[in-house]
Amino acid sequence: MSNIDVSDIQGFSLKGYNFPRARYLLLELLHPEAARAFVERLLPDVTTGERWDIDKKPMSTVNLAFTYKGLVRLQLPRASLLSFPIEFQQGMKARGDILYDTGKNGPEHWDSVWQEDQVHAWLAVNARTAEALEERCTAIGQLMTETAGARLLQAQDACAIYLNDKPSTKEHFGYTDGFGNPDFQGAERECVPGQGKLTPDGRWEALATGEFLLGYADEAGELPVAPIPHLLGRNGTFMVYRKLHQNVATFRGYLDEKGELYGGGKEKLAAKFVGRWRDGTPIELSPDEPNPGIVADQNRNTNFTYGGDPAGVRCPVGAHVRRVHPRDAFGFNGGLVNRRRIMRRGLPYGEYVPEGQPVRDEDERGIIFMALNASIFRQFEFVQQQWVEYGNDSHLGNDKDLLAGNHDGTGKFMVQGTTDPNNPPFLCGGLPSFVELRGGDYFFIPSLTALAMIATGTVDPR
Numbered sequence: 001m002s003n004i005d006v007s008d009i010q011g012f013s014l015k016g017y018n019f020p021r022a023r024y025l026l027l028e029l030l031h032p033e034a035a036r037a038f039v040e041r042l043l044p045d046v047t048t049g050e051r052w053d054i055d056k057k058p059m060s061t062v063n064l065a066f067t068y069k070g071l072v073r074l075q076l077p078r079a080s081l082l083s084f085p086i087e088f089q090q091g092m093k094a095r096g097d098i099l100y101d102t103g104k105n106g107p108e109h110w111d112s113v114w115q116e117d118q119v120h121a122w123l124a125v126n127a128r129t130a131e132a133l134e135e136r137c138t139a140i141g142q143l144m145t146e147t148a149g150a151r152l153l154q155a156q157d158a159c160a161i162y163l164n165d166k167p168s169t170k171e172h173f174g175y176t177d178g179f180g181n182p183d184f185q186g187a188e189r190e191c192v193p194g195q196g197k198l199t200p201d202g203r204w205e206a207l208a209t210g211e212f213l214l215g216y217a218d219e220a221g222e223l224p225v226a227p228i229p230h231l232l233g234r235n236g237t238f239m240v241y242r243k244l245h246q247n248v249a250t251f252r253g254y255l256d257e258k259g260e261l262y263g264g265g266k267e268k269l270a271a272k273f274v275g276r277w278r279d280g281t282p283i284e285l286s287p288d289e290p291n292p293g294i295v296a297d298q299n300r301n302t303n304f305t306y307g308g309d310p311a312g313v314r315c316p317v318g319a320h321v322r323r324v325h326p327r328d329a330f331g332f333n334g335g336l337v338n339r340r341r342i343m344r345r346g347l348p349y350g351e352y353v354p355e356g357q358p359v360r361d362e363d364e365r366g367i368i369f370m371a372l373n374a375s376i377f378r379q380f381e382f383v384q385q386q387w388v389e390y391g392n393d394s395h396l397g398n399d400k401d402l403l404a405g406n407h408d409g410t411g412k413f414m415v416q417g418t419t420d421p422n423n424p425p426f427l428c429g430g431l432p433s434f435v436e437l438r439g440g441d442y443f444f445i446p447s448l449t450a451l452a453m454i455a456t457g458t459v460d461p462r
């Protein structure tokens with residue numbers, strides 16, 4: 001049972017809709033009064049977290065979030081603006097040194113829309129069909145024209161990769177994605193083993209609501225830092241939006257080259273990189289071969305720990321999933337990681353090229369990565385800085401995450417192993433740039449109450 005008011009929370013903050021298509025409309029808000037009128041007119045269309053009856057599943061959804069600059073444009077009172085967490089006020093670009101968004105990931109390489117600091121709002125339309133997407137976007141475009149409250153800077157399309165004419169959960173490197181997402185109290189779905197936090201007796205239970213929604217106690221029993229007045233923050237959350245370009249040709253070339261040399265073969269090496277076989281089987285559970293039975297079983301596909309594999313002989317210590325969600329790998333029964341969890345949303349963008357066909361790094365292709373959390377500083381920024389870009393917590397010195405790290409050709413990835421010829425230790429050196437940042441920002445996803453307050457200019461911090 002839900003103890004949170006799902007009708008006041010944007011659906012996107014609570015669940016992935018699992019619709020195959022999305023368009024992220026990146027907007028500049030225009031005159032404050034007109035911008036507020038635009039938000040007010042849009043309000044009835046904003047999708048909440050309410051449950052859909054089977055036959056009433058909408059064809060498309062609408063969600064809305066603002067950058068700090070957007071809230072300034074909407075003329076929130078100064079005291080409210082200044083009560084937002086500092087990292088949100090500064091925005092993602094200013095946090096580049098912390099995130100290691102430098103060199104080829106620096107703002108000078110971002111899409112122009114992100115370089116110009118004009119994005120005030122993110123309006124996400126998720127849709128079940130291409131027609132439903134167009135229909136909804138046309139209606140929103142009309143609203144923008146009628147109210148003169150917003151201007152479209154860029155429409156970022158994203159779409160699930162279709163295999164055999166069916167939407168899949170694959171990403172461009174060929175891995176099945178979207179298993180691991182934290183359970184938290186109040187969210188509608190049942191607690192799935194492996195998705196929440198570990199209890200001392202080895203069970204999994206939902207994390208505190210305040211790790212993902214403002215206005216509720218978090219894992220420390222405290223209310224997360226939130227703007228004033230209370231109603232402005234409550235039931236809202238923060239979102240990190242990052243457009244991550246994937247160099248698919250480089251990835252495939254590197255995997256082919258190293259896979260030839262590795263005793264376990266190419267596919268096993270691919271599995272070691274991520275900690276899951278490309279079909280999604282966790283290698284901690286099935287280190288020698290993919291197991292479709294595990295993938296299909298919700299009670300098993302994220303139900304594993306690393307405590308029995310401290311040396312990484314099943315799942316390397318530096319594998320992507322082990323770095324970004326170390327579970328119990330750092331001891332204390334997982335207690336150290338419960339405040340570093342992020343909820344992932346997002347979809348691939350760009351055309352998928354099947355393995356074996358010519359593919360170019362230069363083409364537009366990657367993931368629109370979105371991470372939701374109550375504290376960008378404590379959750380996303382920590383994970384990105386300490387676990388993706390730096391390896392000390394895993395005793396990996398300054399080794400970066402193989403997939404998502406900002407590589408310059410000098411990095412390495414260690415596959416721990418045994419004397420078994422199918423599982424030998426192996427060193428992957430000279431890590432090239434697999435993923436590059438093309439821009440993004442930090443957003444606030446308000447509750448429905450907060451959206452109404454913003455739209456009517458009634459945010460009162462006193």
Ligand code: HEM
Pocket residue numbers: 171173175176177178179180181244245246274276320321322324325342344367369380383384388403404435
């Ligand atoms: C283009 C870049 C990336 C690719 C291709 C990628 C791919 C994947 C894949 C294939 C999985 C396994 C499926 C699953 O467990 O759901 C995964 C899991 C995950 N990734 Fe990434 N990822 C990328 C970037 C990132 C970044 C930048 C972060 C964090 C800052 C991140 C955080 C996570 C988390 C938290 C999980 C779930 C781990 C778990 O709960 O066991 N990923 N990713």
